[in-house]
Amino acid sequence: MTTYSTSIQLKTAMRSSGISYILGEGVSSREQNQQRIESLDREELVKRCAAKDALAQKELYDRYAAKLFPICMRYAGNKMDAEDVLQEAFIKIFAHISKLKSPEALEGWMKRIIVNTSLKLISKRKRAKDSADLDDVIEYSKEVGPISEMSEQEILNLVSNLPSGYRTVFNLYAIEGFKHKEIAEILQIEESTSRTQLLKARKLLMKKLSGWSRLLT
């Protein structure tokens, strides 16, 4: 990457002194294209993707896949399903990016597609029944709270390992900011079920966090 940008700068400098042709041979046209794509701003990148430019699509994926993949993980619960969601979502993104009018909203728009695709996957697999038996969930303790000491990956694992129904409601409520009424509509469940699932998700998280707390001490 650095080499490319250096090359461009040097080339520009040499051009101004009228000897640009000397350096032209060092960089292949493919690499030049790659450089150009990498330097594109978001608006231009969206335009190129809308025009089905394969290099631009790859660049869009490279820029955003790592940000979007954790969302897939949160909803899907395991890596394999998360990758399926990411794949399906990016195919949708490339198919419909021409309809995105304001490129500023690109990230939010992609996140929504990821969430929708994840919810679709969950709905397909009908895992909502796999609720855990919470009878033995320990009582909430104010002492739990090692979140700040945990890594992002550990938190993600914690959330991903929740049973599917809890996980979905927790994600929609705690992270996406939906109300229970909205979640009930989205997931086609009772509002009270959404509240219960959230409560159980929280209790389970508490239990796991307590475990962490004990481990740490």
Add this chain to the structure above:
Amino acid sequence: MMQPMKQIDKDIKNKLEGMELAPAPEVWQRIAAAQAAVKRQRRLWIIGLSSLILLLGVATVLWYQSDHGQSVSQQIGASDALADQVSNPSSDIDGSVTTSKTDAQMALATESNETQTEDATSFSPAESIGSLEDQKTAASKSQEIDRSTRVSVAQDQISTTESRNFTTDRFISNQAGEEQSSIRNQEDQSLPATSQPDNVSEARSATPVEEVDRTKFRLDDMTTESRVDIVELAEETNAVTDDIDYAILMPRVDAYPSALIASPLQYQMSGYVSDEARLEATLQNMSCEMGLFASCYKFEPPSSRFYVDMYYSTNHAWSNISSDNTDLAEHVSDRSASERMRSSYGFGMRFSSHVMNSVMLRTGLAYTRVNEDFLHVEEQVVDRILNRIEIDTVIDPGSMDTLITMDSIYTDVVETTRYDAENHYEFLDIPLEIGYSWSKRRWTMTAYGGVILNVAFDRQGTILNPDGEPIRFNNGDIDNQVIFRTKVGLSLTGSVQAAYALTPSIDVFAEPHMRYVLAPINLDVQPVDKKLRLAGLQTGIRFKL
């Protein structure tokens, strides 16, 4: 307990929101493979559609040709002989008439007027059909002239004492024509019928694939929580909240599509009104101002600048036959009467590109076929036959003299020769046009104007020469006369294209168009000029590249 729980929610959210985690490299490979498959599918679809249009075009050509073939099968006359006969039709006519005339004479000589028709018709059907079959066989390799010879008999009564004219004209030996018609009808049954032939848009654009629209909520129907939000919004904008019955909402930029239907909180306030009548009026105004209708798909002028059109066109042509030589006025009149334009067609492929924002250039390749009927009828009295003599005796009551009257009844043998042919003119053209386009939502209107450069002109058929005789013309075969140009040069053209976006990359369009061929299509040495004009409707598909 609730508060720490919410704190945990918040902590988890904060931790996860900015998290990055790279997926496995295989994911991109799978996406790339899926994209390639989509491209292949799209290409196949385009090829399929193109093939369909091409097939339609070819089928139409074949259909016209089959129609033409049918016409050929009905032609009468020997090909080689006809080459001479066409230029000198009298020799052939004489021969044909002789047979018919003989039949007529025989019938007339033996039967009364009323039965003559039947007898004469029944007299020689075998011969007539045989004769027709021979003629048809000969015609299969012949030129496009349909010549049916009819003999009509008119009764004249000539009286020695008084003139009594019978006005009864009767076609008695129309058998050749009738048999021919009957054969033609049978053929017709087995063949196809003869043809006659903005800021608001930001909110909209942020919504993804799902369709969203402005919507209305009656506050009473909302949850308490939603209602509070709406009322707060209203108060912020100094609305009198007591008067608010309805809230008009737009989807929020960050709204989740699947939640749009579910909750008014996924919308942002666009307006509020106090009664239903005002609500409808407000919604109507909003729709007009914001261009909000059923869909939120983006069909703005696309980023693509190149387009490929494939179209089929149904046309009608008009010809104008004229001459500077006033001596040829009668010939011009005969030509105009004998050449009648029929419906025609065309198809083609065009490429267009934006050269400026709304200005477009267009070129391509187009095929156009203009069809024309040639029909010329000649009538000639070729003989007069004495039918019978009626003798009557009248006694003058005054002088009691006996007056004998004698009426001679003659029959005129009138020969009708009918020349029936199909002419066609085929153009292969390159259009060079400039257009101005404007778009509104899914619709794009483009007005085009320019010239059409003819690169090939094919023609075939029959016309009258200045002597009133039918002559064949085609592309310059040795037995035929070269009358028309090999290229007709420039034409002026104008059209208005209305395109509707089916998808962001495919439009369907309809385009009324006209064409005026600047120069006469005949050679300069010809005494009479023929000019063509065309108008029609093109329909097709436009691919945005």
